[in-house]
Amino acid sequence: MASCRIVIVGGGPSGALCAERLASAGFPVTLFDEHLAWEKPCGGGLTHKALRRYPFLLHSLQPKKAIQTVELISDSGDRAHLCLDHPIVIYSRAVLNGLLLERAANAGCRIVHSRVSAADFSGESVSFTAENAIQHADFLILASGARNSFFPATRPLAPADLETTVGYFVPSCADGIQVKFVRGLQGYIWSFPRCDHLSVGICGSLARHKSRELHRHLAQFMREERIPLQGARFYSHVLPSPRAHTLASRRIAGRNWALVGDAAGWVDPITGEGLYYALRSGDLLAQSLISGQPEAYPQRVREDFSADLEIAARIARTVYHGRFLGGAVTTRMIQFIARSASFRALMGDLFSGAQDYASLKRRLWSQFAGTLGEVLDSILRPPKSTATRPSPRDA
Secondary structure, three states: OOOOOEEEEEOOHHHHHHHHHHHHHOOOOEEEOOOOOOOOOOOOOOOOHHHHOOHHHHOOOOEEEEEEEEEEEEOOOOOOEEEEEEEEEOHHHHHHHHHHHHHHHHHHOOEEOOOOEEEEEEOOEEEEEOOOOOEEEEEEEOOOOOOOOOOOOOOOOOHHEEEEEEEEEEOOOOOOOOEEEOOOOEEEEEEOOOOOOOOEEEEEEEOOOOOHHHHHHHHHHHHOOOOOOOEEEEEEEEEEEHHHHHHHHOOOOOOOEOOOHHHHHOOOOOOOOHHHHHHHHHHHHHHHOOOHHHHHHHHHHHHHHHHHHHHHHHHHHHHHHHEOOOOOHHHHHHHHHHHHHHHHHHHHHHHHHHHHHHOHHHHHHHHHHHHHHHHHHHOOOOOOOOOOOOOOOOO
């Protein structure tokens, strides 16, 4: 397939990494994007599994911030801290996208700053409209996000498979991530420190939550954590948060097309992590095309990560709305983190990406007795200092 003309629509992490891999293998690749390196409204965190798989993201010279502390806050105000064995590296999305696009261009990919406005997949080749002209490709890769307008032989993501985000880029500094869970919200509030600003936002199911509700929760959080709004830039976006049956049944590839990244709906429905799955899906599609087996792409994705995301989707509602020992699951989780070293280690692995969902239940039950013993011991014999640690911003 080395002479196959490949066009990629979308220059985010999935499209750019796929372009780099294909161009490096000698394929003629053109990438179209109307924004190129833009500041996408999200946290921008790369977990251990992403950095282990793509170490250039850890060692690049571009500005980034390595974070090893996460503060979790419950709706009732309980707080717990995770000290991560493996750091989460946070990029500005404009910087990260720029890095990946530069690598694609250096590999030989042609990058065009233009919008693709229409596409027809019915012929032997794909015809599409860009730069005010009809053009052709042998294979078209759709990497243009959850609201991508081209869905050949598949269906768009439904509102129940999407989440809305609102937030601010705040000219302030911090040394740790903050995550707050809100009662009734299928989502959470975050504060991710970047090199010269914070990305502070909230996400919630598009089908369940209104923008006004999200704004109210976010404003309260920013007041409580003393995060200033002066000079902040507002953002809003729609991201995938797919249900299990959507992940299991949705078609992601055809004879002359494939979906990657957010367009395919690959985001962890519990943690919200999307960058790893964007990068990995672009990589796996490139491997399939290079080997001359584009039809193998869906199975490769399933074996690599999508089956695990289905497990996460099945338990997401329990995590956000379930009850355990008379309290909300998220509240009990934070209380257990504060009082149990073994549970704290488990959750640290989950947040850093070192713990998958397939083995999570087994690990939880195998150490449940020990975890409960540590919690009870902490309650009966509390440490000398029980003061709540200040947030990184107040330290």
